[in-house]
Amino acid sequence: MTSQETPRRATIADVARAAGVATSTASVVFSGKAKVATATRERVLAAAAELGYSGPDPRAASLRRGRSGIVAVVLEGHLRAAFLDPVTTAMMDGLTDGLADLSAGILLMRDDPGESDTAPLANAPVDAVVLIGCSGRTRTSLEIVRGRGLPVVVIEGDAGEGIPRISLDNAAAAADVARHVRDLGHTEVALVTLHLDAARERGAVTPARLDAATVEVTIDRLAGMRSIFPDAPAISAAGSLIDEGLLVGRMLLADAENRPTAVLAQSDLLAVGVMRAAEELGLRVPEDLSVAGFDGIAVDGLGGPVLTTSVQPAVEKGRAAGEQVARMLRGEQGITQNLTCRFRAGTTTAPPPVH
Amino acid sequence: MTSQETPRRATIADVARAAGVATSTASVVFSGKAKVATATRERVLAAAAELGYSGPDPRAASLRRGRSGIVAVVLEGHLRAAFLDPVTTAMMDGLTDGLADLSAGILLMRDDPGESDTAPLANAPVDAVVLIGCSGRTRTSLEIVRGRGLPVVVIEGDAGEGIPRISLDNAAAAADVARHVRDLGHTEVALVTLHLDAARERGAVTPARLDAATVEVTIDRLAGMRSIFPDAPAISAAGSLIDEGLLVGRMLLADAENRPTAVLAQSDLLAVGVMRAAEELGLRVPEDLSVAGFDGIAVDGLGGPVLTTSVQPAVEKGRAAGEQVARMLRGEQGITQNLTCRFRAGTTTAPPPVH
DNA sequence: TTGTACGCGTTATCAC
DNA sequence: GTGATAACGCGTACAA
Numbered sequence: 001m002t003s004q005e006t007p008r009r010a011t012i013a014d015v016a017r018a019a020g021v022a023t024s025t026a027s028v029v030f031s032g033k034a035k036v037a038t039a040t041r042e043r044v045l046a047a048a049a050e051l052g053y054s055g056p057d058p059r060a061a062s063l064r065r066g067r068s069g070i071v072a073v074v075l076e077g078h079l080r081a082a083f084l085d086p087v088t089t090a091m092m093d094g095l096t097d098g099l100a101d102l103s104a105g106i107l108l109m110r111d112d113p114g115e116s117d118t119a120p121l122a123n124a125p126v127d128a129v130v131l132i133g134c135s136g137r138t139r140t141s142l143e144i145v146r147g148r149g150l151p152v153v154v155i156e157g158d159a160g161e162g163i164p165r166i167s168l169d170n171a172a173a174a175a176d177v178a179r180h181v182r183d184l185g186h187t188e189v190a191l192v193t194l195h196l197d198a199a200r201e202r203g204a205v206t207p208a209r210l211d212a213a214t215v216e217v218t219i220d221r222l223a224g225m226r227s228i229f230p231d232a233p234a235i236s237a238a239g240s241l242i243d244e245g246l247l248v249g250r251m252l253l254a255d256a257e258n259r260p261t262a263v264l265a266q267s268d269l270l271a272v273g274v275m276r277a278a279e280e281l282g283l284r285v286p287e288d289l290s291v292a293g294f295d296g297i298a299v300d301g302l303g304g305p306v307l308t309t310s311v312q313p314a315v316e317k318g319r320a321a322g323e324q325v326a327r328m329l330r331g332e333q334g335i336t337q338n339l340t341c342r343f344r345a346g347t348t349t350a351p352p353p354v355h
Numbered sequence: 356m357t358s359q360e361t362p363r364r365a366t367i368a369d370v371a372r373a374a375g376v377a378t379s380t381a382s383v384v385f386s387g388k389a390k391v392a393t394a395t396r397e398r399v400l401a402a403a404a405e406l407g408y409s410g411p412d413p414r415a416a417s418l419r420r421g422r423s424g425i426v427a428v429v430l431e432g433h434l435r436a437a438f439l440d441p442v443t444t445a446m447m448d449g450l451t452d453g454l455a456d457l458s459a460g461i462l463l464m465r466d467d468p469g470e471s472d473t474a475p476l477a478n479a480p481v482d483a484v485v486l487i488g489c490s491g492r493t494r495t496s497l498e499i500v501r502g503r504g505l506p507v508v509v510i511e512g513d514a515g516e517g518i519p520r521i522s523l524d525n526a527a528a529a530a531d532v533a534r535h536v537r538d539l540g541h542t543e544v545a546l547v548t549l550h551l552d553a554a555r556e557r558g559a560v561t562p563a564r565l566d567a568a569t570v571e572v573t574i575d576r577l578a579g580m581r582s583i584f585p586d587a588p589a590i591s592a593a594g595s596l597i598d599e600g601l602l603v604g605r606m607l608l609a610d611a612e613n614r615p616t617a618v619l620a621q622s623d624l625l626a627v628g629v630m631r632a633a634e635e636l637g638l639r640v641p642e643d644l645s646v647a648g649f650d651g652i653a654v655d656g657l658g659g660p661v662l663t664t665s666v667q668p669a670v671e672k673g674r675a676a677g678e679q680v681a682r683m684l685r686g687e688q689g690i691t692q693n694l695t696c697r698f699r700a701g702t703t704t705a706p707p708p709v710h
Numbered sequence: 711t712t713g714t715a716c717g718c719g720t721t722a723t724c725a726c
Numbered sequence: 727g728t729g730a731t732a733a734c735g736c737g738t739a740c741a742a
Contacts, residue, residue: 009504011734011735011736012735012736012737013735013736021712021713022712022713022714023713023714023735023736023737024712024713024714024737024738025711025712025713027736027737027738028712028737028738031737033737033738034711035711036711036712037711037712040711040712052502052504054477054499054502054503054504055477055478055503056478056735056736056737057418057734057735057736058423058478058479058480058481059414059417059418059421059423059480059734059735059736060418060718060734060735060736060737061478061735061736061737062414062417062418062480062736063412063414063415063417063418063718063719063720063734063735063736064717064718064735064736064737064738065718065736065737066414066718068413068414068480069475069478069479069480070425070462070479070480072460078448079444079447079448079451080444080445080447080448083438083444083447084441084444084655086439089434089435089438089439090435092434092435092438093433093434093435096434103475105427105462105463105464105475105479106462106463107425107460107461107462107463108460108461108462108463109460120424120458120460122409122410123410123411123413123416123424124413124424124425124460125413125414125417125423125424125425125480126413144409147409148409148410149364149409241655241656242655242656243655243656246656246658269655269656272656273656276656276658300439300596300597300598300624301596301597301598301601301624301627301628301631301656303601303631366718366719366720367719367720367721368719368720376728376729377728377729377730378719378720378721378729378730379721379722379723379728379729379730379731380727380728380729382720382721382722383721383727383728386720386721388721388722389727389728390727391727391728392727392728395727395728411719411720411721412718412719412720414718414719414720415718415719415720415721415734416719416720416721417720418718418719418720418721418734418735418736419719419720419721419722419733419734420720420721420722420734421734
């Protein structure tokens with residue numbers, strides 16, 4: 001019948017007192033930072049169990065250590081939308097790997113365009129920050145983080161000078177895909193891009209819209225494609241979804257007279273959508289229409305065909321970011337890295353149909 | 356030319372000294388917890404800017420306050436797998452909503468079956484924990500959390516007594532779907548279940564396997580289905596994926612002699628996979644085969660057909676959990692809730708074909 | 711090996 | 727409206 005009157009939880013000092021040792025000894029028992037006589041340890045542990053003490057308070061420990069063991073990951077937009085993208089989830093996976101040494105937790109945050117009153121990012125007990133994405137809002141988040149003096153890594157976004165950044169050779173990789181399609185003999189090619197800006201409007205990519213575009217990934221991949229097909233018309237999708245690809249695909253393929261013989265999409269999901277649109281119209285892929293994507297993800301439910309695409313190192317991207325964070329936390333300088341995509345010829349591209 | 360010799364960051368005490376006020380006053384300027392004369396505030400802010408002080412250290416603040424503003428969400432398995440499931444992401448969305456009042460961050464954790472040496476959950480500076488899922492491992496996490504005396508809510512899992520829990524009427528909802536199919540006249544029905552346990556093996560659900568099953572959701576939905584079709588054969592999938600549904604669908608439909616006229620799947624993604632399998636075999640849905648799912652999510656790329664399913668309140672589930680966490684953090688008792696799914700008749704079920 | 715004492719950076723409380 | 731002071735719970739030099 002232990003007395004449970006006191007509402008206050010036991011502290012390590014209480015445990016030490018109960019065990020008849022100094023608080024420092026008790027502390028060491030829990031941290032394992034030094035050797036403690038087995039008998040002493042037992043006594044401390046017993047006292048802890050008796051008092052219902054379950055280890056040091058992480059809040060106090062993190063103040064003392066100057067580390068909370070938490071890394072913030074800032075995503076753009078709704079979490080739901082972010083995790084709908086297989087590339088994002090793969091990257092998160094890599095990130096946890098890269099962070100494994102630190103055994104740090106991942107604090108999810110979104111850069112909310114709305115509320116600027118109290119940015120959660122400004123008050124979160126984190127040791128470092130990983131910024132993902134490309135919205136203009138990233139800059140604001142960056143300011144806050146730099147103000148706090150936290151290590152920060154940017155993945156595929158507009159980093160300021162001196163900020164380590166993980167990016168892809170988007171333009172070159174997109175050009176590789178386009179070149180493959182050109183070498184097959186295609187000349188009538190249409191492009192499907194990712195969203196151009198935070199507005200995410202679906203529609204023809206005019207020079208004016210392109211000038212106002214803010215999403216680097218989209219811009220770079222488009223540049224790569226246009227380096228091979230300078231005059232190819234492009235339509236922007238509202239997001240990286242099969243359904244979006246389907247909608248844009250319908251727009252692209254509707255007119256039987258001016259139908260392209262190949263469509264280059266900036267993501268695999270969009271490409272699959274375009275393939276669905278082709279299917280609807282009774283077009284065979286790749287006999288009647290070649291379709292290529294970008295990312296190299298495994299599309300659930302795609303089935304037989306292997307998409308011609310550029311395989312991006314999504315997991316590696318996350319892992320690299322995690323490793324840079326780990327470096328910076330060790331006091332070393334973070335390094336900017338530009339990762340390379342690998343072209344993969346699939347079964348969805350072929351020479352254009354002969355008339 | 357400001358001196359930037361000192362490696363140590365400025366503290367609120369430094370700012371107060373520079374501004375010629377007490378630290379408590381400076382503190383209040385940043386927290387806004389009390390009225391401060393405008394002139395004083397300006398002075399403090401100016402001093403802060405001068406010293407490069409960007410607000411209170413969250414670590415110190417959380418020690419003092421006893422709150423870190425972080426809620427842990429424990430998912431089972433790899434993050435990647437968890438976020439592949441649209442239900443999970445929808446729930447996470449709801450959770451952020453439910454937690455909105457607290458403006459708390461979400462710390463992602465997985466209950467790692469491997470390393471038991473130092474559970475991250477034991478050392479994370481969090482105010483509360485949300486446990487999701489149903490693996491046996493959940494119990495271990497629960498122990499740790501209870502030991503720390505943290506408020507905890509369990510979503511669709513095996514909570515101990517006294518622990519608030521958010522769940523669905525899985526059995527009843529599954530029975531609703533089955534009843535609909537029976538009322539259409541089907542008697543030859545096959546079932547596709549979610550994974551039975553952590554092993555996630557694909558294969559026929561034998562009585563022995565069912566006895567050893569640990570995933571409540573799977574068990575409950577199966578019970579609901581079997582309450583209508585007691586003898587229906589069932590195959591367990593290795594996960595909630597279209598591709599899994601496709602594989603299991605092939606197994607189920609391969610034998611033209613003993614082919615069921617309807618398949619009930621425990622998730623929409625599995626159902627879509629079964630539809631793909633039917634398509635492969637030249638079977639029309641619903642003319643030749645009726646297919647029903649569970650969840651009521653929007654499947655990207657599904658296209659025309661509307662799945663007959665039970666729509667679960669996934670977002671609401673997360674929101675409810677968030678609200679209970681908020682309650683408990685206010686010192687009130689958390690409440691267990693059982694949410695209700697809603698049957699939706701779609702275009703993928705019809706009377707069985709006549710011979 | 712064990713104990714002492716101090717400081718980590720805040721904020722709540724209370725008096726002025 | 728402002729200031730002094732005392733915790734918050736712990737880790738770790740340093741001394742014994």
